[in-house]
Amino acid sequence: MNWSHLLVQFTPELAVLVTAVWVILSDLFLSRHPSGLWRQCFLGLAAATIGAAFLYQVPTPGVELPAIITRVLLVSPLTSSLKFVVLLLSTLAVVFSYRSFEETERHAGEYYSLILFSVLGGLLCISSQDLVLFFISFELLSLPLYMLCGFRRYNSASAEAGLKYFVNGALSSALMLYGISWIYGSLGSTHLPTLAANYAVVPSPPSGFLVGCLLVLSGLGFKVAVAPFHTWAPDVYSGAPPAVSTFLASAPKVTIVGFILRLFWQSLDGTGQFFNLPVDWVFLFTVLAAGSMFVGNLSALPQQDVRKIFAYSGIAQIGYIFLGLAACNNPHPQQSFSAVLFYTTVYGISNLGAWAVLAVLARGQERFDLDSLRGLHQRNPALAACLALCLMSLAGVPPLSGFMGKFYLFRAIYESGLPFLVVLGILNSVISLFYYFKVLKAAYFVEAEDGGTSFLQAPSAGPALPMVQQLAFQLCLWSNVVLGLWPAVIGEVERVASTITQGS
Amino acid sequence: MIGLPHYLILSALLFSLGLYGVLTRRNAIGVLMAVELMFNSVNINLMAFSHYMMDTAGLAFCIFVITVAAAEVTVGVALVLSVYRNRNLIDLDQVAELKG
Numbered sequence: 001m002n003w004s005h006l007l008v009q010f011t012p013e014l015a016v017l018v019t020a021v022w023v024i025l026s027d028l029f030l031s032r033h034p035s036g037l038w039r040q041c042f043l044g045l046a047a048a049t050i051g052a053a054f055l056y057q058v059p060t061p062g063v064e065l066p067a068i069i070t071r072v073l074l075v076s077p078l079t080s081s082l083k084f085v086v087l088l089l090s091t092l093a094v095v096f097s098y099r100s101f102e103e104t105e106r107h108a109g110e111y112y113s114l115i116l117f118s119v120l121g122g123l124l125c126i127s128s129q130d131l132v133l134f135f136i137s138f139e140l141l142s143l144p145l146y147m148l149c150g151f152r153r154y155n156s157a158s159a160e161a162g163l164k165y166f167v168n169g170a171l172s173s174a175l176m177l178y179g180i181s182w183i184y185g186s187l188g189s190t191h192l193p194t195l196a197a198n199y200a201v202v203p204s205p206p207s208g209f210l211v212g213c214l215l216v217l218s219g220l221g222f223k224v225a226v227a228p229f230h231t232w233a234p235d236v237y238s239g240a241p242p243a244v245s246t247f248l249a250s251a252p253k254v255t256i257v258g259f260i261l262r263l264f265w266q267s268l269d270g271t272g273q274f275f276n277l278p279v280d281w282v283f284l285f286t287v288l289a290a291g292s293m294f295v296g297n298l299s300a301l302p303q304q305d306v307r308k309i310f311a312y313s314g315i316a317q318i319g320y321i322f323l324g325l326a327a328c329n330n331p332h333p334q335q336s337f338s339a340v341l342f343y344t345t346v347y348g349i350s351n352l353g354a355w356a357v358l359a360v361l362a363r364g365q366e367r368f369d370l371d372s373l374r375g376l377h378q379r380n381p382a383l384a385a386c387l388a389l390c391l392m393s394l395a396g397v398p399p400l401s402g403f404m405g406k407f408y409l410f411r412a413i414y415e416s417g418l419p420f421l422v423v424l425g426i427l428n429s430v431i432s433l434f435y436y437f438k439v440l441k442a443a444y445f446v447e448a449e450d451g452g453t454s455f456l457q458a459p460s461a462g463p464a465l466p467m468v469q470q471l472a473f474q475l476c477l478w479s480n481v482v483l484g485l486w487p488a489v490i491g492e493v494e495r496v497a498s499t500i501t502q503g504s
Numbered sequence: 505m506i507g508l509p510h511y512l513i514l515s516a517l518l519f520s521l522g523l524y525g526v527l528t529r530r531n532a533i534g535v536l537m538a539v540e541l542m543f544n545s546v547n548i549n550l551m552a553f554s555h556y557m558m559d560t561a562g563l564a565f566c567i568f569v570i571t572v573a574a575a576e577v578t579v580g581v582a583l584v585l586s587v588y589r590n591r592n593l594i595d596l597d598q599v600a601e602l603k604g
Binding site for chain 1: 552587596
């Protein structure tokens with residue numbers, strides 16, 4: 001028994017848990033000052049991020065964790081790298097939510113501890129090795145998000161967003177849970193490696209297992225807002241406080257995509273029989289992907305509200321990721337894995353950067369139609385630059401990381417023998433250019449209504465950004481340039497992807 | 505003689521009723537009750553499987569499901585309450601300020 005190794009291996013989770021409890025207690029007994037609570041939350045998450053990066057760099061081979069832990073929690077290069085990405089995105093989201101809750105200041109402690117508990121749920125979800133733990137951590141990820149969406153209690157749009165997200169989320173949990181009960185019933189276990197082992201010895205796949213897999217996939221699809229399960233997304237993203245949408249649009253998506261990879265490819269494919277299920281998985285994932293790309297891109301075109309444009313763009317982006325997942329359904333999926341992982345990371349950071357601009361603007365304005373962005377490059381050049389680079393990266397404009405991500409993704413799909421899907425993807429990228437550039441046009445090429453002179457007094461100009469937020473914007477901005485062009489990043493992603501199918 | 509299929513059919517019926525309720529109910533509290541029905545059909549499933557496979561993992565899972573369902577409903581009722589305070593109504597059809 002090496003309990004000290006346990007502490008080391010799970011530093012990020014423990015740091016987040018301790019910070020979450022500390023923030024609640026500190027809010028109750030020590031100080032209710034919002035910026036103090038924000039600082040505690042930020043320091044805890046930053047420490048967890050650094051810990052996760054360290055654990056990824058130094059994998060400590062030969063460490064034996066107690067069996068009771070390894071039975072339910074997995075530590076592998078995939079989980080460490082995903083944890084690092086999720087923690088980085090959450091830290092940035094917390095940085096951007098600084099001073100976002102001036103009118104509900106009394107609840108800053110609750111806000112930060114809810115975010116921290118949600119992050120904790122995401123971290124456990126990524127490394128869960130047992131469907132019971134997965135379900136509990138999935139709920140720990142979701143329940144705080146419902147509350148965060150309805151966080152502005154006296155704003156009816158926010159309350160409605162919370163209720164809508166809750167109804168859809170509860171439905172998805174119930175579907176998934178029913179699926180898990182069938183998986184348990186048909187193969188006799190909830191432990192993923194045991195499931196894979198049991199599956200290897202049955203002569204033909206039990207139909208209950210198939211039903212279970214499909215229901216679990218639909219539950220996860222609800223969470224990432226993939227096409228037939230996307231209806232909640234536009235309402236929730238536009239009703240929730242933008243600081244919450246910033247978090248909602250990045251970290252949970254990366255978590256769930258990571259878990260889909262782990263569940264369907266690392267665990268169930270451990271025996272190489274996953275494809276013997278009587279379902280055409282390529283077709284299934286293609287339908288989900290094509291549906292969400294077309295629905296997302298075409299519905300985004302006529303929108304005037306920037307938050308809705310971003311919500312539909314998020315649906316479309318998940319479509320590209322599912323296109324990559326469709327290409328993972330072959331005996332040699334390493335290249336597709338690395339493309340999906342890289343694209344998910346890039347998507348998380350670019351999307352977070354774009355939402356962060358709205359989160360910061362939300363301090364001075366309530367409306368977010370295209371007109372409200374007029375003359376942003378005069379009022380606040382740094383914000384406009386961040387918005388521009390993030391949107392161009394999402395649209396896939398050449399030197400940026402989004403382009404490199406799409407390039408790797410489409411190359412992997414083409415080399416898996418699915419050229420038709422590449423055509424679909426490129427067609428949709430072209431459609432998406434229209435609405436991304438519509439937002440950019442509003443921010444850059446339309447002057448503010450009353451000329452450029454009054455921007456100093458305009459309420460939406462807001463106070464100067466705190467130092468740490470400026471740094472975070474720089475990070476979002478430069479990561480869009482650097483991630484795609486720095487070969488070491490791709491090398492790391494490929495190394496992680498090559499470990500996915502090796503044992504679970 | 506009542507066997508495993510009977511329990512599974514019962515739970516499938518309950519699950520379908522719950523799903524129907526979630527999709528058609530207008531009243532938010534009614535939707536919450538329908539979701540409870542779905543969670544409890546899962547419990548019946550788990551307990552039946554656990555009993556007939558002589559495996560206790562299902563029973564343990566069942567306890568977790570009950571706990572999580574309680575937490576879920578708590579959050580749900582709180583959100584319904586906050587919508588009610590703002591609008592004085594809890595019909596999901598009429599709560600449609602945010603038409604996507």
